[in-house]
Amino acid sequence: MRLTTDVAVVGGGPSGLTAAAGLAAAGLRVLVLDREREAGGIPRHSPHTGYGLRDLRTVMTGPAYARLLANRALEAGARVRTSAMVTGWASATGGDGAGGEGAHALDVTTPEGRLRVDARAVVLATGARERPRAARMVPGDRPPGVLTTGQLQNVVHLHHGSVGTRAVVVGAEPVSWSAALTLRAAGCRTVLMTTEHARAESYAAFSVPGRAVLRVPVATVTRVVRINGRDAVESVEVEDLRTGERRTVPCDTVVFTGGWIPDNELARAAGLAIDPGSRSPVVDNTLATSRPGVFAVGNLVHPVDTADVAALDGRHVVRHVLAYLAAASPAASRTVDRPAGRDLPDAARPSGGATSSGTRTGGEHGDAGGGETGGMFAGAIPLRAEAPFRWVSPGLVRPGAGAPPRHRILLWADEHRAVARVVVAQDGREIARRVLPWPVSPGRVFRVPSSLLSGADPRGGPIVISLG
Amino acid sequence: MRRGYELLGGYAERAGIPVERTGALLVAWTGEELAALDGLADKAARNGCRECEVVGADEVYRQVPALGPGALGGLTVPGESIICPWTTTLAFATEALARGAAVLLNTRVDGVRRDGDGGGDGDGETVLLTNRGPLRARWVVNAAGLGSDAVDRLFGHERYTVTPRRGELLVFDKMAGPLANRIVLPVPGSRGKGVLISPTIYGNVMLGPTAEDLRDRADTSTSEEGFAFLVDKGLALMPALMREEVTASYAGLRAATEHGDYQVHLDTARRYLVLGGIRSTGLTASMALAEHAAELLAEAGLLTSVRGDVPEPPRMPNIGEAFPRPYMCDDLIAGDPAYGTVVCFCERVTAGEIRDALASPLPPADLDGLRRRTRAMMGRCQGFFCGAEIAGRLARVEGS
Numbered sequence: 005m006r007l008t009t010d011v012a013v014v015g016g017g018p019s020g021l022t023a024a025a026g027l028a029a030a031g032l033r034v035l036v037l038d039r040e041r042e043a044g045g046i047p048r049h050s051p052h053t054g055y056g057l058r059d060l061r062t063v064m065t066g067p068a069y070a071r072l073l074a075n076r077a078l079e080a081g082a083r084v085r086t087s088a089m090v091t092g093w094a095s096a097t098g099g100d101g102a103g104g105e106g107a108h109a110l111d112v113t114t115p116e117g118r119l120r121v122d123a124r125a126v127v128l129a130t131g132a133r134e135r136p137r138a139a140r141m142v143p144g145d146r147p148p149g150v151l152t153t154g155q156l157q158n159v160v161h162l163h164h165g166s167v168g169t170r171a172v173v174v175g176a177e178p179v180s181w182s183a184a185l186t187l188r189a190a191g192c193r194t195v196l197m198t199t200e201h202a203r204a205e206s207y208a209a210f211s212v213p214g215r216a217v218l219r220v221p222v223a224t225v226t227r228v229v230r231i232n233g234r235d236a237v238e239s240v241e242v243e244d245l246r247t248g249e250r251r252t253v254p255c256d257t258v259v260f261t262g263g264w265i266p267d268n269e270l271a272r273a274a275g276l277a278i279d280p281g282s283r284s285p286v287v288d289n290t291l292a293t294s295r296p297g298v299f300a301v302g303n304l305v306h307p308v309d310t311a312d313v314a315a316l317d318g319r320h321v322v323r324h325v326l327a328y329l330a331a332a333s334p335a336a337s338r339t340v341d342r343p344a345g346r347d348l349p350d351a352a353r354p355s356g357g358a359t360s361s362g363t364r365t366g367g368e369h370g371d372a373g374g375g376e377t378g379g380m381f382a383g384a385i386p387l388r389a390e391a392p393f394r395w396v397s398p399g400l401v402r403p404g405a406g407a408p409p410r411h412r413i414l415l416w417a418d419e420h421r422a423v424a425r426v427v428v429a430q431d432g433r434e435i436a437r438r439v440l441p442w443p444v445s446p447g448r449v450f451r452v453p454s455s456l457l458s459g460a461d462p463r464g465g466p467i468v469i470s471l472g
Numbered sequence: 473m474r475r476g477y478e479l480l481g482g483y484a485e486r487a488g489i490p491v492e493r494t495g496a497l498l499v500a501w502t503g504e505e506l507a508a509l510d511g512l513a514d515k516a517a518r519n520g521c522r523e524c525e526v527v528g529a530d531e532v533y534r535q536v537p538a539l540g541p542g543a544l545g546g547l548t549v550p551g552e553s554i555i556c557p558w559t560t561t562l563a564f565a566t567e568a569l570a571r572g573a574a575v576l577l578n579t580r581v582d583g584v585r586r587d588g589d590g591g592g593d594g595d596g597e598t599v600l601l602t603n604r605g606p607l608r609a610r611w612v613v614n615a616a617g618l619g620s621d622a623v624d625r626l627f628g629h630e631r632y633t634v635t636p637r638r639g640e641l642l643v644f645d646k647m648a649g650p651l652a653n654r655i656v657l658p659v660p661g662s663r664g665k666g667v668l669i670s671p672t673i674y675g676n677v678m679l680g681p682t683a684e685d686l687r688d689r690a691d692t693s694t695s696e697e698g699f700a701f702l703v704d705k706g707l708a709l710m711p712a713l714m715r716e717e718v719t720a721s722y723a724g725l726r727a728a729t730e731h732g733d734y735q736v737h738l739d740t741a742r743r744y745l746v747l748g749g750i751r752s753t754g755l756t757a758s759m760a761l762a763e764h765a766a767e768l769l770a771e772a773g774l775l776t777s778v779r780g781d782v783p784e785p786p787r788m789p790n791i792g793e794a795f796p797r798p799y800m801c802d803d804l805i806a807g808d809p810a811y812g813t814v815v816c817f818c819e820r821v822t823a824g825e826i827r828d829a830l831a832s833p834l835p836p837a838d839l840d841g842l843r844r845r846t847r848a849m850m851g852r853c854q855g856f857f858c859g860a861e862i863a864g865r866l867a868r869v870e871g872s
Binding site for chain 2: 039040087089091113114115116117118133134135136137138139141143144145146148151152154155158159162163165229230234265269272280
């Protein structure tokens with residue numbers, strides 16, 4: 005079966021549904037493809053409140069938020085297909101060039117049969133997941149009872165299943181406390197939380213109930229080095245990284261939390277430029293990837309920020325998809341104003357710019373967009389981040405294309421810094437320096453106002469963000 | 473081995489066991505290894521394998537561009553294949569069942585008694601004393617793997633001792649697949665333990681194994697030392713592979729003995745046959761070994777005629793990546809929407825396949841069994857998305 009649409013949105017979580025609602029409201033034919041039985045993404049199984057703060061200016065539980073966003077997309081006129089698994093890219097047959105019918109084609113498996121979806125533009129909103137035990141290479145026995153937060157919350161909140169009675173939670177990030185709450189709801193006590201960092205990273209609001217109500221002991225600078233128990237988990241061995249001392253902690257459940265990795269299979273299959281730090285597709289301030297007409301939003305590009313921030317990516321991408329489609333087919337009746345840059349350098353560069361065309365390609369990964377990259381990102385300035393930052397998103401800024409989502413540059417740090425002295429430099433010249441009123445903390449996104457980039461030379465080299 | 477390779481190849485085709493002829497490349501990293509290649513090529517030719525060819529470093533890197541620096545040359549082995557080990561053993565078991573054999577799981581042999589030993593007038597049948605009660609048999613074939621020496625001792629022999637040799641492996645994300653489209657082997661006999669890099673039948677890339685003698689025959693745990701060794705080897709062999717995610721790690725135990733050969737001994741008077749000490753070559757050899765065992769038993773008078781009504785081999789569901797899987801098949805989905813309902817996203821396993829596995833002649837006893845029959849939860853998320861759903865489907869069947 006063949007379906008044709010203006011925009012295919014892959015993934016029906018907060019970012020994808022919000023993008024779909026905006027694009028459909030603008031009059032485009034929009035098809036959301038979600039592999040789960042219900043749209044809504046991760047918030048479906050996260051029953052605590054706090055969802056919707058930044059995008060909807062209200063708060064509600066995860067499931068309520070998921071339903072609301074799905075309904076809004078439907079009301080705006082988007083089609084939402086669930087149990088629809090995108091399995092790959094079909095070879096596009098669009099005869100009328102970039103942005104035309106069939107410029108992009110997806111293979112989709114559904115219970116109603118296989119679909120081939122032809123789209124003029126694609127928005128990837130496939131989200132992120134936690135690295136499981138295997139990816140962290142924790143040795144030992146391999147009994148059941150070793151989970152990620154995602155699986156735990158699926159078991160407890162969607163399937164109303166049970167877990168053990170004594171859990172060790174690996175990680176002490178916001179998501180780890182969420183795991184501890186879920187464990188408590190399932191009647192399982194968290195006997196220990198471990199983090200390799202020097203302190204438990206968490207929002208103050210979360211660590212207060214965390215410590216006071218859950219009474220969870222946190223072992224810092226500690227890692228889990230072995231899991232014991234052949235048929236069921238009996239204990240874990242933990243090591244104090246300062247002293248090398250090891251001890252055995254009896255438990256029947258182990259939850260690996262955080263350690264985010266984007267679900268980037270489709271992005272890589274498309275040959276998109278991939279950021280080596282986050283493994284996300286590289287995007288510019290318009291959330292365009294290295295392939296014309298393919299955009300990426302949400303935690304796929306910044307694994308992970310909160311659901312409302314992901315949703316606002318979806319809102320942000322709307323005008324850029326519209327601009328892309330309008331430019332791609334000038335004959336179309338829709339006209340979209342090119343967004344004016346507010347806090348980024350506005351000077352235009354000749355397209356196909358001659359200088360270091362700023363492609364932060366997959367680099368060592370070797371699956372970069374290749375030839376396409378130069379074209380799509382020509383004229384964009386690469387953004388780089390120095391240690392302790394692992395990645396920065398967006399990876400490039402295109403002068404004249406407006407601010408990034410929420411006027412924020414997002415970074416991920418591997419170390420804690422109580423005072424965040426942010427330094428922005430370009431070609432050896434410092435262009436901004438500011439102490440931000442929030443700390444740098446591993447396990448959650450560090451946000452920098454994009455106004456700090458406004459002094460950049462639009463014809464200059466890479467912009468480097470570091471801590472002074 | 474050669475006979476086993478032929479028999480298994482033919483059987484795999486009939487039973488639908490996924491096999492891929494990937495070919496292999498032995499890579500020499502030292503002058504010593506390079507010098508050994510000609511001898512290995514001659515030996516291969518003497519064994520009837522004439523397609524092997526010694527190649528230079530340029531050709532090695534042309535065939536496997538992701539190899540780390542320092543390869544000096546190689547030997548191609550075009551006939552090498554990879555096969556699904558789970559489907560193979562499951563096909564054998566399913567066929568045995570169809571032919572009338574009974575399969576008793578969770579049944580441990582603790583003792584052996586000859587009927588009539590107690591002074592009665594038994595006809596010399598053997599009684600196996602198990603945790604689930606006595607079992608009487610006219611003939612006993614001991615193919616007890618890691619425990620075969622223990623069973624052999626119950627029959628009064630002191631012939632060999634199994635020392636479990638642990639092999640740890642790392643399995644990398646399917647996105648690493650393009651890095652290794654054939655098996656990359658170390659040169660055998662070289663000093664220092666060599667490990668191999670191989671595509672898997674499920675589309676992943678595998679690195680390993682280690683080789684470490686253990687005492688505990690049930691210890692399939694992985695170890696820090698094993699991982700460190702593999703990471704070290706992997707960084708030298710194929711640095712790009714180590715930047716990919718590990719989706720699984722596991723350890724297997726080979727049934728090594730103090731003897732170089734398989735332990736095959738027939739005791740006609742006792743009506744007992746042992747097939748022991750079968751190491752990592754066992755899967756390839758399995759059907760030839762079975763053929764040999766049948767001949768021995770026929771000579772000993774067990775088999776007098778061959779039944780004319782043996783059923784065809786079972787047709788196994790394909791879980792290999794090189795062949796069409798249900799999620800790709802329009803006609804299958806049109807006939808049954810369950811084959812279009814993907815429940816394990818990473819491995820693209822459908823509700824139809826899970827249902828079929830749960831209703832198969834030898835249904836899975838637990839989640840691990842279901843994983844090995846379908847690949848569900850074997851992928852990169854390890855259950856983050858689908859774990860609860862799949863465990864739920866298993867529990868519903870168990871509960872009904």
